[in-house]
Amino acid sequence: MKAVKTAPDVASSYAHQVDNLYAYLLGVSIFFTIAICALIIYFSVRYRRQSDADRPEATKDGKLLEILGSVIPFVLVMIMFFWGAKLYFDARIPPKDSIEVLVTGKQWMWKLQHPNGKREINDLHVPVGVPIKLTMTSEDVIHSFYLPAFRKKMDVVPGKYTQMWFLPEKTGEYHIFCAEYCGTEHSLMIGKLIVMEQQEYAAWLAKSWTDGNTPVAAASDDPASAGKEIFEANCTVCHTGKPGAIGPDMMHAFGTMRQLEGGEEILMDENYVLNSMNNPNEHIAKGYPAAMTSFKANLSSTQMKQVIAYLKSQSEASAE
Amino acid sequence: MNDSAKTEPKLNYLNAGNTVKSWLFTVDHKRIGVMYLASIVVFFLVGACAAALFRMELATAAPDVFSNDTYNKLFTMHGIIMVFFFLIPAVPGVLGNFLVPIMIGAKDVAFPRLNLASWYIYMLGGSFTLAAVLLGGIDTGWTFYTPYSSVYADSNVILAGTGVFITGFSSILTGLNFIVTVHKMRAPGMRWMRLPLFIWAQYATSIINILGTPVLAITLLLVVFERGFGFGIFDPAKGGDPVLYQHLFWFYSHPAVYIMILPGFGVVSEVLACFSRKRIYGYEFVAFSSLAIAAIGFFVWGHHMFTSSQSEYAALIFSILSFLVGIPTSIKIFNWTATLYKGSIELTAPMIYTLGFIGLFMVGGLTGLFLATMAINVHLHDTYFVVAHFHYVMVGGMMMAWLSGIHFWWPKMFGKMYNEFWAKVGAVVIFFGFNFTFFPQFIAGYMGMPRRYHVYDVAYQPFQMLSTAGAFFMGAGLIICLVTLVASLFRKESCGSNPWKATGLEWTTADSPPHPHNFEAPVVVDVEAYDYTDERIYQDA
Ligand SMILES: [Cu+2]
Ligand SMILES: [Cu+2]
Numbered sequence: 001m002k003a004v005k006t007a008p009d010v011a012s013s014y015a016h017q018v019d020n021l022y023a024y025l026l027g028v029s030i031f032f033t034i035a036i037c038a039l040i041i042y043f044s045v046r047y048r049r050q051s052d053a054d055r056p057e058a059t060k061d062g063k064l065l066e067i068l069g070s071v072i073p074f075v076l077v078m079i080m081f082f083w084g085a086k087l088y089f090d091a092r093i094p095p096k097d098s099i100e101v102l103v104t105g106k107q108w109m110w111k112l113q114h115p116n117g118k119r120e121i122n123d124l125h126v127p128v129g130v131p132i133k134l135t136m137t138s139e140d141v142i143h144s145f146y147l148p149a150f151r152k153k154m155d156v157v158p159g160k161y162t163q164m165w166f167l168p169e170k171t172g173e174y175h176i177f178c179a180e181y182c183g184t185e186h187s188l189m190i191g192k193l194i195v196m197e198q199q200e201y202a203a204w205l206a207k208s209w210t211d212g213n214t215p216v217a218a219a220s221d222d223p224a225s226a227g228k229e230i231f232e233a234n235c236t237v238c239h240t241g242k243p244g245a246i247g248p249d250m251m252h253a254f255g256t257m258r259q260l261e262g263g264e265e266i267l268m269d270e271n272y273v274l275n276s277m278n279n280p281n282e283h284i285a286k287g288y289p290a291a292m293t294s295f296k297a298n299l300s301s302t303q304m305k306q307v308i309a310y311l312k313s314q315s316e317a318s319a320e
Numbered sequence: 321m322n323d324s325a326k327t328e329p330k331l332n333y334l335n336a337g338n339t340v341k342s343w344l345f346t347v348d349h350k351r352i353g354v355m356y357l358a359s360i361v362v363f364f365l366v367g368a369c370a371a372a373l374f375r376m377e378l379a380t381a382a383p384d385v386f387s388n389d390t391y392n393k394l395f396t397m398h399g400i401i402m403v404f405f406f407l408i409p410a411v412p413g414v415l416g417n418f419l420v421p422i423m424i425g426a427k428d429v430a431f432p433r434l435n436l437a438s439w440y441i442y443m444l445g446g447s448f449t450l451a452a453v454l455l456g457g458i459d460t461g462w463t464f465y466t467p468y469s470s471v472y473a474d475s476n477v478i479l480a481g482t483g484v485f486i487t488g489f490s491s492i493l494t495g496l497n498f499i500v501t502v503h504k505m506r507a508p509g510m511r512w513m514r515l516p517l518f519i520w521a522q523y524a525t526s527i528i529n530i531l532g533t534p535v536l537a538i539t540l541l542l543v544v545f546e547r548g549f550g551f552g553i554f555d556p557a558k559g560g561d562p563v564l565y566q567h568l569f570w571f572y573s574h575p576a577v578y579i580m581i582l583p584g585f586g587v588v589s590e591v592l593a594c595f596s597r598k599r600i601y602g603y604e605f606v607a608f609s610s611l612a613i614a615a616i617g618f619f620v621w622g623h624h625m626f627t628s629s630q631s632e633y634a635a636l637i638f639s640i641l642s643f644l645v646g647i648p649t650s651i652k653i654f655n656w657t658a659t660l661y662k663g664s665i666e667l668t669a670p671m672i673y674t675l676g677f678i679g680l681f682m683v684g685g686l687t688g689l690f691l692a693t694m695a696i697n698v699h700l701h702d703t704y705f706v707v708a709h710f711h712y713v714m715v716g717g718m719m720m721a722w723l724s725g726i727h728f729w730w731p732k733m734f735g736k737m738y739n740e741f742w743a744k745v746g747a748v749v750i751f752f753g754f755n756f757t758f759f760p761q762f763i764a765g766y767m768g769m770p771r772r773y774h775v776y777d778v779a780y781q782p783f784q785m786l787s788t789a790g791a792f793f794m795g796a797g798l799i800i801c802l803v804t805l806v807a808s809l810f811r812k813e814s815c816g817s818n819p820w821k822a823t824g825l826e827w828t829t830a831d832s833p834p835h836p837h838n839f840e841a842p843v844v845v846d847v848e849a850y851d852y853t854d855e856r857i858y859q860d861a
Contacts, residue, residue, distance in 0.1 A: 004782045005767065005779050006763055006767070007766070007767065008766065008767045008768045017695075018695050018696065018699055021693065021695060021696060022690070022696055022766070025689060025690050025693065025696065028686075028689075029683075029686040029687070029689070029690075032682070032686060033679075033682060033683060033686065036653060036657055036678070036679070036682055037679055039657050039660075040657060040660065040675055040678060040679065043657070043660035043661055043663070043665065044660065044665050044667060044675065047596075047660065047661070047662060047663050047664060047665045048665050048666070048667070049664050049665060049666045066602075069651060069654045070647060070651055073646075073647055073650045073651075074647055077643040077646060077647070077689060078643070080643065080689055080692070080693050081639060081640050081643050081692075081693070083693070083695075084639065084692075084693030084694045084695045084696055084697075085636055085639060085694050085695075087694070087695035088632075088635075088694035088695045088698065089632070089636075091695075092632060107472070140467075140472055141465075141467055141468040141471075141472050141562075142465060142467070142468070142562055144627060144702060146702075146768070146770060148699070148767070148768025149768075151695075151698065151699035152698060152699070153627050153698055153699065153701060153702070154627050154629070154698075155627050155628050155629055157556075157562060157563060157628075157629055158467065158556045158557075158562060159556025159557070159560075159561070159562070160556070160629065162629045175768065175777065177768070177770045178770070179627075179701070179702040179703070179770045180465070180702060181461050181463075181465070181468075181702075181771075181772040182468060183392075183459070183468060183472060183473065184388050184389050184392065184459070185388060186388075186392070186772060186773065186774070187388065187770075187772075187773035187774040187775050187776060188388075188775065278559070279559075296559075
């Protein structure tokens with residue numbers, strides 16, 4: 001019989017840091033559980049009705065204990081709060097050099113797409129030592145992308161993009177789970193994260209897309225080039241940054257901050273572009289009229305995704 | 321006081337009428353409490369059977385007893401029935417109805433007919449939900465997350481949602497009734513600071529019920545509208561926001577945790593005082609902290625949504641408030657423990673349940689800190705760790721407190737004492753069975769096992785197996801408990817009006833079982849709560 005595992009795999013130093021915090025919480029919890037249980041048992045025996053323990057009139061000297069009883073827990077939980085928040089915020093923004101993988105949740109599978117267009121279903125191959133950024137959305141209900149070995153999870157929500165990233169530091173195979181209940185085959189919405197040596201990954205990525213179990217991806221399947229066609233057919237008149245155009249430049253601005261009417265600023269990211277296609281008048285760029293109409297009825301959600309991929313590739317190209 | 325062990329049975333609320341009609345049309349809060357007891361036990365058994373069935377499935381990693389669809393319907397049914405038809409109404413419906421008027425020296429609640437209506441509304445809501453189960457079931461989980469529930473699920477969401485919607489009104493009306501009763505019906509001399517802590521707890525709970533339950537009702541109505549009439553509120557395909565649903569749902573459902581547990585705090589305070597022969601340490605603190613918890617509890621709902629794509633800064637606020645709400649709770653645990661110090665302790669069945677409550681609820685509270693910690697929550701959210709955590713709070717906390725209260729006031733309600741030995745055996749078996757069931761789930765959760773999985777990775781199997789074994793152990797304890805209590809009803813001898821020698825108007829001034837109007841003469845209160853030096857409690861026959 002195999003030994004029973006009682007701790008999850010650790011595949012990144014972030015996971016290790018989370019475990020340290022977990023150990024602190026566990027220590028505090030065990031201490032208080034044992035202390036209170038021991039007191040309850042001790043009192044129940046010492047002061048049982050039949051015992052002749054002395055029970056003077058209610059004593060009034062508990063003030064110091066009372067103060068300690070509220071200050072100590074307060075300090076202990078504030079440590080938990082700051083430590084937990086710091087870890088969470090430190091690990092929030094994906095590093096600049098991340099490889100971006102597109103994740104689409106769908107009842108009941110994970111569809112994944114690498115930057116060069118290569119697709120996978122449920123399996124995700126990544127190189128060791130390189131941060132991986134997942135840009136995720138759902139085609140139907142809410143799912144949640146969960147990597148227990150990395151102590152990370154993020155909901156995958158229809159109608160918007162969510163993001164999560166991790167740095168694989170150990171090669172091997174790890175669980176991918178859907179953590180948000182999503183219907184009949186929820187428990188089969190699982191996959192494998194395969195962390196490979198970098199050269200191996202490069203070879204895997206370059207390998208013909210038609211071999212093995214990996215689904216085929218044709219060249220036109222590359223979302224950015226499909227997006228280019230859609231963009232050119234619908235958007236170029238206003239949004240390529242030509243002087244005097246009716247609309248703001250969308251071609252070279254992905255990832256930058258955009259000034260809005262009314263003084264606000266907004267990051268031009270996936271959600272912003274998506275929202276601009278669906279509800280163009282919600283955020284009006286500074287200096288431009290509210291002239292655009294919604295593309296909700298004209299473009300499918302897949303097409304919108306392709307447009308976003310195209311815009312992203314354009315700004316990356318212009319940044320280099 | 322009155323000797324109820326005489327040969328001629330005295331008039332009491334039970335023998336005041338024997339027809340079915342005299343029960344179904346009663347406006348006596350005590351009879352309504354007993355009707356709640358009977359119906360809540362039925363719902364509890366239905367929910368427990370569902371749990372027994374899916375625990376069988378979960379014993380092994382492979383799917384072996386049920387299809388995934390049936391499994392999903394079983395855990396959904398377990399959740400909906402246990403939360404809305406057991407945990408929420410259990411203490412207020414049964415003990416609250418029976419005791420609130422008696423404890424404050426009143427003849428009845430402020431609105432007796434409305435009180436009866438509450439029970440009918442509860443039963444109507446329950447019938448809708450049971451109909452949803454019988455007509456093919458519902459598979460959304462008790463949380464009804466959109467857009468799954470409003471668009472994609474292929475089961476009886478509208479029927480079940482309507483059932484929960486209707487039942488909500490029974491909570492609202494009961495809450496309203498208790499608040500008015502406590503304000504307006506207290507006997508002369510029953511000042512606020514003389515109220516039993518049970519009353520304070522009921523009062524705080526009633527406030528949450530009135531403020532929170534309408535939000536749940538509106539939310540479920542919106543789901544029903546979206547599903548039935550295609551409204552675009554939560555469905556992104558129609559411009560809705562699915563995460564909005566979670567905000568609305570948890571705005572009610574986090575405070576609902578306090579709706580379930582605060583009344584339990586009240587029960588535990590009464591039982592501890594009685595069997596330690598002492599006033600609860602820090603009465604004022606325990607009383608007001610219930611109100612504080614009720615108030616802060618409305619501002620922590622986002623801790624259920626750290627990974628939902630809500631703003632990180634919102635998450636930060638929700639995290640710190642969740643920690644702060646833990647402080648008064650931890651002080652309560654210190655207060656209860658301190659009450660034992662230099663007490664005169666008697667380990668009766670209700671006391672064993674109460675001490676069990678303190679231990680289990682404490683574990684539930686401490687593991688809540690893990691989930692309030694942002695970085696830890698991201699890992700543990702939607703895993704078995706969460707399942708274990710809330711069962712420690714709900715079952716280890718609330719159910720143990722409820723059973724403690726049932727055992728404590730059983731002689732008051734029915735005038736009969738149960739077999740104490742078997743009642744204690746039941747309590748101990750439930751306590752250990754509970755730990756066997758739910759402790760392994762903490763480990764499975766930390767190891768990353770998501771909740772609501774029909775099949776799972778074999779690495780988690782040892783924990784799930786233990787858990788299933790524990791569940792049947794605990795089930796045996798519940799059966800012992802049920803049989804012991806029911807058997808007591810067939811006993812001949814009366815238990816006297818104050819078998820525990822407890823303080824409180826219900827013990828010192830009312831018979832067991834009480835007179836139809838609770839007291840035969842108007843009540844005047846001249847003592848503080850929990851005055852165990854008062855000679856009068858020891859004079860009873
Ligand atoms: Cu899923
Ligand atoms: Cu909560």
